[in-house]
Amino acid sequence: MGGSGVSPCDLDREFAPQIAQLLATPPLQSAQEYYDELIRSKKHDGIRVSYSSKHGKGVCANRDFAEEDLILKDQMVVGAQHSLNKIDCVVCSYCFCFIGSIEFQIGRRLYLQSIGASIDSTSERHCHGSDVGSSTGCSGSTNGNSNDVPQGVVMSLMDGDTSLPFTDQFRLPSVVACPGGCEGELYCSQSCADSDWDSYHSLLCTGSKTEPLRRSALQKFVQHANGTNDIFLVAAKAITFTLLRYKKLKRQPASHESSFSLLMEAWKPLSMGFKKRWWECVALPEDIDSSEEDSFRQQMRDLAFESLQLLKDAIFDPELFSLDVYGHLIGMFELNNLDLVVASPVEDYFIHIDDLPESEKEEVEKVTGLFLDALGEDYSVPCEGTAFFPLQSCMNHSCCPNARAFKRDEDKDGHAVILALKPISKGEEITISYIDEDLSYEERQAQLADYGFTCACSKCQEERPI
DSSP states (O other): OTTTTTOOOOOHHTTTTHHHHHSSSHHHHHHHHHHHHHHHHOOOOOOOEEEEEETTEEESSOOBBBBTTTEEEHHHHHHHEOGGEEEETBBBBTTTOOOHHHHHHHHHHHHHHHHHHOOOSSSSSGSOOOOSSSSSOOOOOSOGGGGGHHHHHHHHHHHHHHOTTTTGSSSOOEEEOOOTOOOOOHHHHHHHHHHHHHGGGTTTTTTTSSOOOHHHHHHHHHHHHHHHHTTHHHHHHHHHHHHHHHHHHHHHHTTOHHHHHHHHHHHHHHSSOOOOOHHHSSSSOOSSSSSGGHHHHHHHHHHHHHHHHOOOSSSOOTTTOOOHHHHHHHHHHHHHHEEEEOHHHHHHHHHHHTSOOHHHHHHHHHHHHHHHHOTTTTOOEEEEEEEEOOTTTGEESSSOEEEEEETTOOOOOSSSSEESOBBOTTEEEEEEESTTTTTTTTHHHHGGGGOOOOSSSHHHHSSSOO
């Protein structure tokens, strides 16, 4: 396939054996131990990860589930909000719950709209999306008119000087700043700020506490990702997640293992994801002719190498900075992610206003109507991003699944939530759909080919042409 020739990255040749080990499928016993411990530590005792010769990894029910029962709330290993989406909503950079206040969310968005703050959205590559799980979209634009709201009013909303009716019923956590001083990451609590710093952000912070040369290199990397494809930002978090775990393991006094063994241990959570090189598995855009496929895939590989070189200037570790590892990491997010989606409390707020008794609503809308009109039809844009969920990613596909990814009203953060679509018996495999199962047989099979398999579920067997 195009782009799969000799790697332009010297590290791919220099560290070929180590890189092959990092990218190898984990031994069955090691993987089983990892999932058993993960399920035990997170108290997900309703499921187990099992293996079969036919489908490999899968998730089975450890008890009976009724229709609409919660099967799993899966915490991501690593994830990030889309760059464009940051214009529309402010969320905690670690748990992805909305923060500040309803007034702050509305005021900030109107302010950014009014000054024309927008990342060029002419190319879909600027915002990575996947059709796995939930719907995604690149936000950052609206059909409202924020100029109808006086700038002073917008600023007073952001500053907390103006209160809107009934927002006390929709309280959000206060905004906590990044400990490194950067403006790009905000949190709902000191606990989330510290966890993000320890897990990823201490190596990616562009704040005043970062050494100037490294800060400049990071800014160039972020600018490149925002201008091309923000999936590179998630891949960078995956690398820093591994590096920080590796450094922590090395500091443990009882550790007598080799450096590479410790790196393998640090890499383990990410080693479990199904990986293909990004430039080989990314779907061919509709406007690219099949005769141009090789050229397109070569361009994607060059783009990834460009991104990797910029990241390497800021943080560096030989084995992890191979193009092969980087390409497989990005491919993992392309194929294993369940889109990160968190509903906006601004939507709940305006629905509440709309549900008020008519006489009361009329009075309240004299205040709120101006803001709703200014926000336009997409007043309730959710938080959207890309993430890797370790247990959800083990779930196999079916075009007639017995479970689905669906957030309930009480699910306010970035966890993946899996609900039963129908009764599931103990011992039965839990399946979800990776695609829109209402597509035709041919369309479903074409989309699933990107995942490297032909679906033979009962629906496909019934609809398969003879």
